[in-house]
Amino acid sequence: MTRLFNDPAAFADEALEGFVAAHRRWVRPAPGGVVRAAARVPGQVAVVIGGGSGHYPAFSGLVGQGLAHGAAVGNVFASPSARQVRQVARAAEAGGGVLLTFGNYAGDVLHFGQAAEQLRADGVNVRVLPVTDDVSSAAPEEAHKRRGVAGDLVVFKVAGAAAERGLPLDEVTRLAALANDRTRSFGVALGGCTLPGAGEPLFTVEPGRLALGLGIHGEPGMGERDVPSADETARLLVDTLLAELPAGVEAPAGQRAAVILNGLGAVKYEELFVVYRQVSRLLAAAGVEVVDPEVGELVTSFDMAGVSLTLCWLTDELEPLWTAPADAPAYRKGAVTAPVATGDEPSTAPVDTTDDTPLVADEDGRRAARRALAALAAVRATVDAHADELGRIDAVAGDGDHGIGMRRGSHAAHEAAADAVARGAGAATTLDLAAAAWADRAGGTSGALWGVILGSVGSALGDTGRPTPATVASGVTAASTGVMRLGKAEVGDKTMVDALVPFADTLTRAVAAGAPLADAWDAAATAAEAAAAGTAELLPRMGRARPHAEKSLGTPDAGAHSLALITRAIQQTLATKEVD
Amino acid sequence: MTRLFNDPAAFADEALEGFVAAHRRWVRPAPGGVVRAAARVPGQVAVVIGGGSGHYPAFSGLVGQGLAHGAAVGNVFASPSARQVRQVARAAEAGGGVLLTFGNYAGDVLHFGQAAEQLRADGVNVRVLPVTDDVSSAAPEEAHKRRGVAGDLVVFKVAGAAAERGLPLDEVTRLAALANDRTRSFGVALGGCTLPGAGEPLFTVEPGRLALGLGIHGEPGMGERDVPSADETARLLVDTLLAELPAGVEAPAGQRAAVILNGLGAVKYEELFVVYRQVSRLLAAAGVEVVDPEVGELVTSFDMAGVSLTLCWLTDELEPLWTAPADAPAYRKGAVTAPVATGDEPSTAPVDTTDDTPLVADEDGRRAARRALAALAAVRATVDAHADELGRIDAVAGDGDHGIGMRRGSHAAHEAAADAVARGAGAATTLDLAAAAWADRAGGTSGALWGVILGSVGSALGDTGRPTPATVASGVTAASTGVMRLGKAEVGDKTMVDALVPFADTLTRAVAAGAPLADAWDAAATAAEAAAAGTAELLPRMGRARPHAEKSLGTPDAGAHSLALITRAIQQTLATKEVD
Known part of the structure; x- marks a missing residue:
């Protein structure tokens, strides 16, 4: 359960404040969320991500060189508002346009969509890409309705690396969409989570049971079974993902894949490593070459006990974007060169969205x-x-x-x-x-x-x-x-x-x-x-x-x-x- | 609780295997633990750390450039054996001698001490430094009896950075000891942990209660109280550490300090950030300048619910070692340059410790x-x-x-x-x-x-x-x-x-x-x-x-x-x- 808080209603705001205090090297606050601390690079596409609080390192922990330019941070498990997204995007954009990308949840789709309209009205070039990697949330023929989970990271990483290369907005969007099309995740849960100040868990899984495909907010999954061994869990995860290959991938053998084994919160590192040991063996047995695997907590849900496996079937275009350097609070890889300072520090003043039209009422x-x-x-x-x-x-x-x-x-x-x-x-x-x-x-x-x-x-x-x-x-x-x-x-x-x-x-x-x-x-x-x-x-x-x-x-x-x-x-x- | 495992007796070995599979870029297996994947740098001091399993990222996650050269990995919550320590040290050492450093627990002291004797017999120059940062485990006048907790990271980091500079063994040891002398930690716990396969928790904290100074294996602490708010928790942590300044630090005001707010396992990131928000304010109010704070899970204890604060009162010598780049599986900072390959790959063959003296029995x-x-x-x-x-x-x-x-x-x-x-x-x-x-x-x-x-x-x-x-x-x-x-x-x-x-x-x-x-x-x-x-x-x-x-x-x-x-x-x- 979540135990350390002050006023539960202030939890998300206070967590964001503490996060910024701990990571001044990488981020600075912007109205509605955070943007990179580094100076903006004129003409570079800004990758703006976001979602509800409670999923750290998603989303604020993924802002930094080679990854996102800004994150809109909503309340606990609630999407940020359109106004927040617009404000963060305005603070992050540097003349190259904005890619808004986020997990495919109704609230996020609505608010990022509205923000996109507002940004276009502001004269900003915008593309919108919801991430849809969770295979348990809709059938393959309705893949566009699927939720976004740890596959978020793959899409954000590819988009951020493409933007860092100086590619134009349409190309950054195309590559991010390609990554999304080739990314699949499947998760299992052994226990639910309790929100700050809540008297009881938001959702639970019966002790000794494993919920297949349960969403990170407790959305219903595909069924239940008894808790298997770590090796059987690994097989369940791998088999499910190998059973649904994206278009263009005919067989796993000979493919190269980015792999994320994600802990939801209460499943700890050593357990993840025990599971990954078998995941790694099964993928090798299937002929899949693993590229830069990540085993850890990438998308969490407070103290939810669960684990998800994500595979992105790489292409020659995607692989260098996945392996490119990045330097964010919660995701660091390779050596990044400090960006050229331009003196063009992101504004932290809110964009003026008040309407001062004179009142005309009778x-x-x-x-x-x-x-x-x-x-x-x-x-x-x-x-x-x-x-x-x-x-x-x-x-x-x-x-x-x-x-x-x-x-x-x-x-x-x-x-x-x-x-x-x-x-x-x-x-x-x-x-x-x-x-x-x-x-x-x-x-x-x-x-x-x-x-x-x-x-x-x-x-x-x-x-x-x-x-x-x-x-x-x-x-x-x-x-x-x-x-x-x-x-x-x-x-x-x-x-x-x-x-x-x-x-x-x-x-x-x-x-x-x-x-x-x-x-x-x-x-x-x-x-x-x-x-x-x-x-x-x-x-x-x-x-x-x-x-x-x-x-x-x-x-x-x-x-x-x-x-x-x-x-x-x-x-x-x-x-x-x-x-x- | 710990839920995902196969044979509980094999848990630590399997976790290590999975850890290595996920981090081939950084580490390779050595008999008894892991060493850096990168080639050894001839003449460089080898910093060899270690301890029981169950505390990830301690200890294997801290092996990499700028940090440790090798880690001996024991069974769950059990020190590695002297033989393991010796084998890892032999695989890591490159002619500059070995600093063995680890948390001050009886088992670790015994085995690292015996390994030091054996290594000296092998002709290796060795220094031994137990980390003693936990103020709740002994009185100030018996500081040498204190346990090592998250302060491990500070000492390892300083030692690793000093070794990376090419300093000789005595100088690396002196700087690491200086870091240990100036590092203090204090922790509180809200819940215990359950070992893989155990039917019940190894230790517990009554719901709604906060155990002061409880050790990371459940060692008794200094008492209990009701669970305070996040801000009160922050004050408890900060006040305790400001009340015991190391020799040479007369007042907090004007000091510079490395700060670690460590989650023990079940206290999640957002909660840590809410606590850190107030820690940061209190330290600022006390006039302490925070340098490169770390807020996250650095020394864990499976699903133990708790948080600890570590302060290292920096000197002009220590600060650049704390802020120096590092690139380990679980700790990355700044840009590291790839080491010069020497072709001198660490051996993964066990050092021969069998005794082939002919039998002389009657x-x-x-x-x-x-x-x-x-x-x-x-x-x-x-x-x-x-x-x-x-x-x-x-x-x-x-x-x-x-x-x-x-x-x-x-x-x-x-x-x-x-x-x-x-x-x-x-x-x-x-x-x-x-x-x-x-x-x-x-x-x-x-x-x-x-x-x-x-x-x-x-x-x-x-x-x-x-x-x-x-x-x-x-x-x-x-x-x-x-x-x-x-x-x-x-x-x-x-x-x-x-x-x-x-x-x-x-x-x-x-x-x-x-x-x-x-x-x-x-x-x-x-x-x-x-x-x-x-x-x-x-x-x-x-x-x-x-x-x-x-x-x-x-x-x-x-x-x-x-x-x-x-x-x-x-x-x-x-x-x-x-x-x-």
Whole structure:
């Protein structure tokens, strides 16, 4: 378990501060994360990585010469926000453009994707590459849906070495994508992990059992068996990876491969070496030539007990990038030459992302903003009341941070909205600011989606004029469409979308039939509740199914459930006398 | 707990094999451990380190340019044998002499000390430096009795960098000793560890409690308290070390210090960073300038949960040695230049330590050898029967490996003696070979001491002529003297000596009084049993007492207890009809 902390809510920020204090030779803080301490090299592509905290050395430990240029650092097990990614990328980029690369988790995909849009708007050339090496998280024909685990390191290393050579952005991206296409990982777990301050483990594995393909946040894997010997574990890992060779590799014999045997946290070095002894023998027996193997802790999950094996089937292009020197806090290889100082030190001042457009609200718009603020207060209260429950539900299939993220987001949104209302803002501005605050403070998937919801509703309401029930319904419909697009989910995938779509449809139909807003919202909230409950019905499809469909294990989807709770809480503010 | 292994008895050997397979760039196997893969530099001092397995990256992970030249690798938590140390030193030395440096544990002191004697006999110039940084293991006025923990790294690093500069052996030794004198560590533990295959933890810390100064094998510390916050933990560590400055450092302000915040295994990186954040602030507030801090796992103890802080108060001489480049499997810093290849690759063939002196035994000597073999069979049987009990007793105050070590040693001794008897050897040769086998296979303190006992008795018996009871008694007395000298222990220290001395005295007196050997031995065994039971009587004196006196916690000393068991088992072979 995680034992040493102060305020658990401050854990990730304090860990980052201590990490920087210990590694000033390599990194310096940037808003949202860290960038290299060394001067930027003008024209060089910046490789910007990132993800949640709790996986050290991923991601901050991999910033340095020959590796990443910057890392956006999210809260514990939560993606950094788009704003964080944008800030780190702006501090790292040196005129050659930015490659954003990260593990393929919904929250990271959302926030890095939004950051890419923002950076393009800033005039920065950007490419996006999610890492998808975990073979147990989706079938080969849906490899693009796979999660990223220790294969992150291979992709980051290849990208960093390519950037160090001065290659252009498209070429760096091509090589990194080639590395990703040829990298496969498979992991097993013997025990779960406990987050700082948590009373019980986020997830567990029964003593004496081995969970196959269990994700680094406890995402369901492919099954269980009794704990095997170290040699049998090695065979399981090697056999699984040799059974799925990438396109163009017809047989293992004669291939050269980068190999990572990764400890998840509680499996210690000597155990890893005992396993690696047999991995090395089995690969040799299969005719695979191992190049610069890494045996240690490269992607961890606090005190999770587990081990994963990663193979990258090298090509003549990839091998020199894998073996090139690197000098990062947690990854050092060969001799690096100190970079030429340019005097162009990365800025540590935040990029100004505040919107200073003058407020244009009228009295109707300000009244609508006050009602929105009252609704956000109700949202905050219901999230507070249900935060533990949301965390528990999320822990069944996800990473258990849903309650924490929703609290951070709803509090930040309410605070931003209160400020906006105090300054006389209209509904659109108030909800836009609330949306940005929610997304930035919450991070994770839910943060990005609630940002979209608030922003969409705000845009429909506008800053002037009196919103009609139809305006509200159109905003909710826009939110529903936006969430489906950004979350890449459809009805039936057992996500928030399962509740949001019927909510929007019911609201729209009731409003069109002439119902007052409070009544229409009531009916819609009831539909959302029924649909959220329905996300619990599907039986789990372990391993080889669509990731979304794997989620349900008799408990509802956490995102759908919180949407239902929130729509009900808002309905109660609509049913009361109008706030003024 | 440790979960991934094959045969637990093979764990250390298999881990070493896997370690070497993963790090061929840096190390190659040598009999008894590892040496650098790079060619030796003629005339350079060889820094040879070592200790038990289970503490990675100590010790094999610290072999490489700028650090150690070789590491002798013992069994789990057991020192390597003198033979191992000698073999590694012979493979590493390049004409400049050898510095043997290691943590100050009884077993290591014995075996490295014996190896030094053997190396001198081989014509190698040798210096010996035990590391003594753990302030909780003895009072400042007995600093030479302190254990070595993460301060090992500082001493090894300084020695390695000094050797790399081409300094002579005395100068390398002087600088390493200076580093040791100025290095202090203090650790706290939140949980114990479980050895490979063990059914229960070797030692534990009650949940929610923090053990102050608990050793990395569970050696008793200075007390307990409730688990504090990370910031309070940092203050405890810093305050303890600032309270005991080395000679010549009058105040922390204005000093420069190498700093290591070490995780013992289950305390993970982010937690270490949260603690380091406050360590860094407190040191800055005290006016200490931190130089090249290390925050990570440098000396571990499997899955032990704990953290230690090490400060080395640098001088102008020490600082450049601490900051010099190094390139080892688990410690890399700065850019190292590849060494000049000399074609002088270290030999991986064992140094020939077999004795091919022709056998000179007569029939009396061979008969005595057969009786010695019968006694060794009884020893083996009683050790097998009591191995679990011995481990449990040892775990109270020691590292719990006594049962394992005694088994390995007694089996090896019996096997070697059987070979010798089959070849027609006399008692002296038989017991000498048995002594060497016991010490080499068992490692640890008990291995060295039983080597002395068997060797002493064998020398007294000789290879020719019929041994008298007086000869046997004189051998036992020599054994008793030898153990006191080598173990640096006296009667009352609650060690094996407490039982061995009355055994030898009683035997000598009874034999002098004309008793037959079987009767005299019976009386002596009874005396040993009473004395062994007496080692349980002293109350524990935590922390600041003599290390030996700390050991007793209501259970007898494991070494004294096993001596009593063994003398009784031998008595029964004497009481039966003579073997022939």
